[in-house]
Amino acid sequence: MLAAVSLVLLLLLWQFLSVLIDRTVVPTPLETWDALVELFRIGDPMSGRSVWTYIRSSLGTFLKGFVLAFAVAFPLGLILGYSKILRELVEPAFEVLRPIAPVAWAPVFVVLLGYVLGPMMVVFVGIFFPLITSVIFGVTKIDPNWIDATRTLGATRIQTFVKVYIPSSIPYLMNGVKTGLGIGWMCIVSAELYASPVGGLGFFISNQAQVGYWPGVFAGIVIIGILGIITVGLSDYLHKTLSKRMGMDA
Amino acid sequence: MTDHGKDDTGTRILIDGLGKTYRRDGKDTEAIEDISLEIRQGELVSFIGPSGCGKTTLLKLIAGLIPPTGGTVEIDGRSCTTPGADRGMVFQDFALLPWRSVRKNVELGLEIAGVPKAERRERAENYIKLVGLEKFADSKVYELSGGMKQRVAIARSLVVRPDVVLMDEPFGALDAQTRNIMQAQLIDILGSTDQTIIFITHSVDEAIYLSDRIVVLTKRPTTIREIIDIPWERPRDRSAPEFNVLKKRILDYLEKENVMEN
Numbered sequence: 397m398l399a400a401v402s403l404v405l406l407l408l409l410w411q412f413l414s415v416l417i418d419r420t421v422v423p424t425p426l427e428t429w430d431a432l433v434e435l436f437r438i439g440d441p442m443s444g445r446s447v448w449t450y451i452r453s454s455l456g457t458f459l460k461g462f463v464l465a466f467a468v469a470f471p472l473g474l475i476l477g478y479s480k481i482l483r484e485l486v487e488p489a490f491e492v493l494r495p496i497a498p499v500a501w502a503p504v505f506v507v508l509l510g511y512v513l514g515p516m517m518v519v520f521v522g523i524f525f526p527l528i529t530s531v532i533f534g535v536t537k538i539d540p541n542w543i544d545a546t547r548t549l550g551a552t553r554i555q556t557f558v559k560v561y562i563p564s565s566i567p568y569l570m571n572g573v574k575t576g577l578g579i580g581w582m583c584i585v586s587a588e589l590y591a592s593p594v595g596g597l598g599f600f601i602s603n604q605a606q607v608g609y610w611p612g613v614f615a616g617i618v619i620i621g622i623l624g625i626i627t628v629g630l631s632d633y634l635h636k637t638l639s640k641r642m643g644m645d646a
Numbered sequence: 647m648t649d650h651g652k653d654d655t656g657t658r659i660l661i662d663g664l665g666k667t668y669r670r671d672g673k674d675t676e677a678i679e680d681i682s683l684e685i686r687q688g689e690l691v692s693f694i695g696p697s698g699c700g701k702t703t704l705l706k707l708i709a710g711l712i713p714p715t716g717g718t719v720e721i722d723g724r725s726c727t728t729p730g731a732d733r734g735m736v737f738q739d740f741a742l743l744p745w746r747s748v749r750k751n752v753e754l755g756l757e758i759a760g761v762p763k764a765e766r767r768e769r770a771e772n773y774i775k776l777v778g779l780e781k782f783a784d785s786k787v788y789e790l791s792g793g794m795k796q797r798v799a800i801a802r803s804l805v806v807r808p809d810v811v812l813m814d815e816p817f818g819a820l821d822a823q824t825r826n827i828m829q830a831q832l833i834d835i836l837g838s839t840d841q842t843i844i845f846i847t848h849s850v851d852e853a854i855y856l857s858d859r860i861v862v863l864t865k866r867p868t869t870i871r872e873i874i875d876i877p878w879e880r881p882r883d884r885s886a887p888e889f890n891v892l893k894k895r896i897l898d899y900l901e902k903e904n905v906m907e908n
């Protein structure tokens with residue numbers, strides 16, 4: 397209920413600002429809606445491409461960056477959580493890299509990896525840090541008695557890893573996924589704004605701005621917002637149900 | 647049942663000059679000063695002593711979970727420096743894995759031993775029944791009461807049939823009635839196996855009811871204050887005069903060492 401009120405207030409504020417500032421650069425919600433409908437009906441008026449091409453391109457890059465970050469951060473986080481020495485070796489370096497806005501790497505990645513893999517790497521960086529931080533935190537939160545109990549049942553080191561370390565860090569991992577997806581989604585659009593030729597929603601927006609078609613820009617922004625809400629909402633739901641089912645609050 | 651503790655065929659557990667000092671952040675805590683004791687196969691030995699005197703520490707040393715800072719623990723000549731499935735442990739705070747159901751917690755040790763699924767299920771089922779939790783086999787840990795969790799922990803450690811069972815106040819979270827039932831069941835289980843039980847309790851009554859020997863510990867850093875043999879037939883009569891005379895004597899001592907009986 398309050399959520400609905402909040403959204404209505406947002407739309408009113410938007411309307412107010414667009415009238416107040418400049419309707420040509422900040423179109424009203426209704427004008428944006430019209431542009432959005434047009435966009436889905438006939439596609440990008442400039443290139444003639446369907447809007448789904450842009451969406452698919454952005455989501456594809458995003459997904460690849462996510463999978464890569466997941467594949468690296470989960471095992472590495474487990475290892476760093478497990479070994480105090482390795483953790484103390486690596487963490488200072490992390491602390492230096494973490495505050496750098498991922499998109500700052502975009503020029504470097506694009507030159508090194510090209511227009512397709514470059515933006516993906518930006519997403520990777522954006523998702524990697526929250527993910528690995530959560531996994532490390534999860535491992536350090538393991539009740540030492542769980543490990544002791546498993547060991548007195550005859551478990552080898554590898555078995556304690558499989559039976560305790562991995563499952564108990566999953567809710568924390570999901571918490572990291574939630575944060576990571578939000579950040580990653582911001583990264584993809586900004587990387588695409590920079591690395592134009594590849595397509596994607598960032599490319600679409602900067603193109604529309606270049607020709608001065610502002611309702612198109614805002615239509616793009618709305619699509620990004622909606623996709624972002626869906627991604628984060630989904631992972632939030634997944635994290636909550638999983639933590640509850642596992643009897644843990646992470 | 648009657649030949650309990652009278653099996654002299656071989657020494658099972660030999661604790662010799664055992665000591666443990668924890669070192670944390672440069673601060674030393676001497677938990678165990680010096681404990682030496684032989685425990686025979688099939689014997690049930692209780693340890694009773696003031697709060698925080700080092701009872702859990704002693705069990706962890708026997709389990710091989712922590713290294714001693716002095717002395718040794720041996721089982722049949724083998725040093726207990728690493729944990730193994732031959733020594734099961736029931737943890738004071740249960741240490742159940744919260745993401746596993748009751749059944750899956752009980753099956754954990756069998757999974758580790760590589761027991762096939764069907765057999766695992768059947769064996770776990772037996773022990774879940776034994777502790778009276780068949781209605782809760784598929785419940786999650788967080789849905790259980792403290793007493794139920796404790797019974798799951800007991801089933802989990804017994805199902806792999808360890809030679810030695812280390813029990814850290816295993817009945818502490820149970821109500822008086824369930825506690826008495828579990829004590830009687832433990833006696834039954836013991837009657838049919840050769841398992842050695844090392845049992846920690848705060849309850850003098852429980853120690854006298856169950857044990858072949860009671861080891862009374864001093865305050866921290868702990869040593870053995872006294873070892874009491876209890877050769878009486880089981881099941882024991884809690885209202886017998888000698889039961890209560892002994893109970894009073896141990897209680898008086900513990901009170902002097904400032905502990906509360908529960």
Ligand SMILES: Nc1ncnc2c1ncn2[C@@H]1O[C@H](COP(=O)(O)OP(=O)(O)OP(=O)(O)O)[C@@H](O)[C@H]1O
Binds near residue numbers: 668670675738866
């Ligand atoms: N890992 C540890 N590091 C440092 N000190 C510890 C550690 N574990 C236990 N101690 C200390 O060693 C002493 C003995 O602890 P222990 O848990 O063995 O006592 P206990 O007899 O089992 O207590 P309780 O009756 O409360 O169960 C305590 O003073 C405790 O604070």
Ligand SMILES: [Mg+2]
Binds near residue numbers: 701702738
């Ligand atoms: Mg204890």
